[in-house]
Amino acid sequence: MAKTRWGIISTARIGTGKVIPGIQRAPSAEVVAIASRDLARAQEAARELGIPKAYGSYEEMLDDPDIEAVYNPLPNHLHVPLTLQAVAAGKHVLCEKPVGLDAADAEKLLSLPQDRLVMEAFMVRFHPQWLRARDAARSGELGEVRAIQCFFSYYNDDPANIRNQLDIGGGGIMDIGCYPIVAGRFIFEAEPQRVIALVDRDPHTGVDRLASAILDFGGGRRTEFTCSTQLTPLQRVDIVGTKKRFQITIPFNAPQMEAVTVLTDDGSKLGDASVVPEMIHPVDQYAEQAEAFSKAVRGEIKLPYGPADAVQNMKIIDALFRSEKSEAWERV
Known part of the structure; x- marks a missing residue:
């Protein structure tokens, strides 16, 4: 065609x-x-x-x-x-x-x-490293997946930058916190029932510059994440099951047309001795x-997925901001 x-x-x-x-x-x-x-x-x-x-x-x-x-x-x-x-x-x-x-x-x-x-x-939903992670969770390779932990940060305190303008949708949760939310939904293939958040805001711009959250998916399953727009750049995702841990080392900004490595670890040996690396072939996730x-x-x-999925992601973000104010669990 x-x-x-x-x-x-x-x-x-x-x-x-x-x-x-x-x-x-x-x-x-x-x-x-x-x-x-x-x-x-x-x-x-x-x-x-x-x-x-x-x-x-x-x-x-x-x-x-x-x-x-x-x-x-x-x-x-x-x-x-x-x-x-x-x-x-x-x-x-x-x-x-x-x-x-x-x-x-x-x-x-x-x-x-x-x-x-x-x-x-x-x-990220189209990158083979994320498809591999979901397959590992689906197949039982990891055992029963109960916890997903994510960290995503960069440093940008420029008040003129659109990410630091509150009235047009700036802030860390909107910009990068949305990725761990999608990660949990993608791997668990389910929706969180309730959420709780702890948020620190920039005193000058008012945007959230550091946020931590727990998303409760029910059945003992949770996604926990921290995101920040004013910390050293870092990103990682750990998907932890009853048998193994699966780590995506560059989960969100995977380099275009470069191979990346994911890790599995059954915890049988101390340190990195039980870590098994797996190379994911070069790909451009934007091209995919x-x-x-x-x-x-x-x-x-x-x-x-389509608009309904996007609305659901926004409902979760809305609940996190409600939790910031109520200092309590909020239903999605």
């Missing part, structure tokens, strides 16, 4: 640096246009990335009948409005995470036409994501 033709909304760094090159690597996709509110910036990005068309407004690009799918990496408060606008223009939309400012915002996506695909861009979306546009496969 002909490749799915993509347009990119904005010249955001996540797009130009990672997602666009990933889409361009996908066999079933091609990037044909990029738009910015500044035409010169769109033209510059188009030249650097080899994109045929550049537009000086989002609306102009969305009016292009040649474009079938768009990628929306705008700031969080613009995710839902521009996604709705793109769907109204007849496009399918891959929208960056988190999909909205809260669950009520995200629920606006539930009334979209069934023939328009909308998916939240959690690229784009390939799946492009094939779904063509009707070759079904998307693994």
Whole structure:
């Protein structure tokens, strides 16, 4: 089949640096246009990335009948409005995470036409290291999985950065805490029943800069995570069962087109003596994501998740913020 033709909304760094090159690597996709509110910036990005068309407004690009799918990496408060606008223009939309400012915002996506695909861009769900982790949990290789522990941090205290602007959806839970939430849901293949959070906020910007949370999935299963926007960069995921532990060493920002290593450990020996490394072949998780979306546009496969999944993730985030205020467990 002909490749799915993509347009990119904005010249955001996540797009130009990672997602666009990933889409361009996908066999079933091609990037044909990029738009910015500044035409010169769109033209510059188009030249650097080899994109045929550049537009000086989002609306102009969305009016292009040649474009079938768009990628929306705008700031969080613009995710839902521009996604709705793109769907109204007849496009399918891959929208960056988190999909909205809260669950009520995200629920606006539930009334979209069934023939328009909308998916939240959690690229990790397409990386083979995460598929391997889920298979290990499913198969019983790890025994009964009861605990998932995650840590994700970076340092950014620039008040001008969109991640540090509270009114447009900034803060650590929205930016990176959403990944451990997805990790728990993906591995347990279930939804948390209640959550509790401890949050520290930046005194100047008001965004959450350090947050720890427990997600109770019932049946003695839990996901625990800490995320921070003002700590040394670190990321890890441990999936712990009654027989073995499975560790993803670079769970969220796996390098594009480079091999990564996952570890299993039955704890039979002290230290790392019982750790068994396993190499995962080089892959670009953004390309894998784009390939799946492009094939779904063509009707070759079904998307693994859609807007309802994104709404559920936002409901969990909402519950964490309620817990911050109540200092108690909150139902999802």
